[in-house]
Amino acid sequence: MKTLYEIKDKYLTESNIEKISYLIFGGFTTLINLVSYWFFTYILKFNYMISSVFAWVFAVIFAFITNKLFVFKSYNKDLNTVLKETVSFFTFRILSLFIDLGTMFLCVQVIKMHSLLAKVLANIIVIVFNYFASKFVIFKKDNGQHQNS
Numbered sequence: 001m002k003t004l005y006e007i008k009d010k011y012l013t014e015s016n017i018e019k020i021s022y023l024i025f026g027g028f029t030t031l032i033n034l035v036s037y038w039f040f041t042y043i044l045k046f047n048y049m050i051s052s053v054f055a056w057v058f059a060v061i062f063a064f065i066t067n068k069l070f071v072f073k074s075y076n077k078d079l080n081t082v083l084k085e086t087v088s089f090f091t092f093r094i095l096s097l098f099i100d101l102g103t104m105f106l107c108v109q110v111i112k113m114h115s116l117l118a119k120v121l122a123n124i125i126v127i128v129f130n131y132f133a134s135k136f137v138i139f140k141k142d143n144g145q146h147q148n149s
Helices: 002-011 014-043 048-071 079-110 115-138
Strands: none
Touching: 014 048, 014 115, 048 079, 048 115, 079 115
């Protein structure tokens, strides 16, 4: 039994839990994006581009809430802090949308990579970009701690 506690203490660090949480909620964010896209496209019969925008909005709102509260544990309710986090989160997510589209164009049109492989590569790049943007800019810690006012 002591071995299990040693393993837990060694591998379930705060940093690893944060990364695992980010991946889990990122999976849910992706699911929300896909289900929303399907709903708007196939149930409501919206144009696929309009459906993509709506799906992106729902996914990003979900990602903001879960990243703020459960992944990076930023509980500050001060209006200025919340506005700063919100604006910077959406700004970086818009940037990551362009990174995604740029990666797809480069891989598919220039390199002639299969589009599904290009999408996987684009998602990996975007996930890494979003994680670092969220951790070091949007929900950054002050003096080693997230703001908890």
